[in-house]
Amino acid sequence: MAGIGGAVTTGRKARWTVLNVLVVVYALFPVLWIVSLSFKTKETLGDGNFIPREWTFDNYKTIFSTTEFVRALVNSIGIALIATAVAVVFGTMAAYAIARLDFPGKRLLIGVSLLIAMFPQISLVSPLFEIERGLGLFDTWPGLILPYITFALPLAIYTLSAFFREIPWELEKAAKMDGATPGQAFRRVIAPLAAPGVFTTAILVFIFCWNDFLFAISLTSTEASRTVPVALSFFTGSSQFEDPTGSIAAAAVVITIPIILFVLFFQRRIVAGLTSGAVKG
């Protein structure tokens, strides 16, 4: 928003600032609300104040003192990271092949992956439940990782093949002419250029796995593999009369943090226009 020619008037700047603040407030208001809730004491939870009158860390202490939440957090991080890594590695290879090579069955592969992406997940829950129980995968990490990879792969392949298609084919030819083996050409020329695409895809896949509730609640039954979104729904107060709202708010804040960190960490690498200057046109 630097303005064309750099001539940004004060009035224009002010208009943009107001607009930006409005958008940010609108988008972040629910998040701020839950942050506010997480810092309130039990007594002031329902007072309707946006800024807590009494600040407390009790809610956070409570959730981290239960193995229920800590264990779920470990499950979530582990499952999401493994699923993301596998999906991105396979997605990269598949996307490269789709973007660059002509092989029999290419259209079929694209068609099938599109089909999977469009399939309503709820319709697969019962069969998956039966299959996983039969195979002994029910309530295990692989039991969640596998379906996550299945549904994340089409997404990964689609995003990545779009990125690969943007990398000029001639760069690879040039690398070959410069004396590179196909492996070297991929590692030293194509992979660095595809990096923004890979990171974007990793973020999308990670968020998908991290946020999933449907599979996580249907294919787990104990702390062994229950992820945070599910664990949250099982939160109870210490007695049946106690309201777990404060704990849920704290937990919700906690599980947002890894996503924010993940995005911030990779954001620097997602630089648009990295390939500019490679070829003219």
Added chain:
Amino acid sequence: MAEIVLDNVTKQYPDGAVAVRDVDIEIADGEFIILVGPSGCGKSTTLNMIAGLEDITAGELRIGGERVNERAPKDRDIAMVFQSYALYPHMTVKENMAFPLRLAKVDDTTVEKKVRDAAEILDLTQHLDRKPSNLSGGQRQRVAMGRAIVRSPKAFLMDEPLSNLDAKLRVQMRTSVSRLQKQLGTTTVYVTHDQTEAMTLGDRVVVMRGGAVQQIGAPQFLYDNPANLFVAGFIGSPAMNFVPASLENGVLRSALGDVPLTDRVRSLLEGAEAPREVIMGLRPEHFEDARLVDDTVRSNGVTFTNQVDVLESMGSDKFAYFSLSGEQATSAELAELAADAGSADVPGGGVSLVARISATSSAVEGEPADIWFDADKVQLFDPGNGRNLTYRG
């Protein structure tokens, strides 16, 4: 440095389309050779086969005496400059130029020295630490050249390296490419669709059409002695004029009048089994304003009078455009040339003619002018197969 020999090289795609047919070219060590032709003539495919980026279906390719058909590009020791430059955007100019050396595992001091040397030759020294995205078109082009020369390969392959530059820079770079090639003395194969580049750069020019070689020769020889209609029409700007004519009793009857056959033309025609109907080819510079031709010379040619449609003054000369009544010369070659030039759909009956006449001519646009042409410079072509009947091979 090495000679490159294409021995009956053919490229056929799996769908049966033949891109290149029986190409036979012997490129001498240190020679600068140009492959030229309209788009789709197979010139780039030929280059890619020499590079190893495309398989050779039949025939043999030898570089420095060794058969290299089955070798990967990296084992052929040739460098290529791409039309799009294909610079690695994530590397600096220095890293781009060092890349082939790094892959060849050359030690750091040598890499440094060679990159410096190449940068100096190409005037890139002050840009070494910049990324390609921050360079101008001409600088990018030079980096691409630098990446090619840095490892002193056996040969350079250039795929329309100047076509992305604007007109002025192209002329400038054309000279520097030529100078660089002379300086390095490396065998160079250069692909272009621009006949001016072909004429000015090469030691020899290979004219291609529809995957087949039409003629190979020095630029001036091709210009003076085109083997067929296609070469005649492709080489030269403005292009050669083609007028239908019929041979009757040693005289050519055409829309320009009756042209007597000179001794030279007559002797060349003798062995050629010329048909009755021919196409007469005349270069624009063989015309002149009749008033500026003295009488002794005048008798060696033919004078005709026609209205000048358009008169373009170039300062040094004038280009006069005429339209003659009568049939336009037709042949498959000419149709293809017209399609390539994009003039196939341009309406206009009859024969159009361009004459390059002296700047001192007093011809006026829209008025009739007397124009003379040299009958001895006439070239005659067979409209059936395009063959030059007056070819002096």
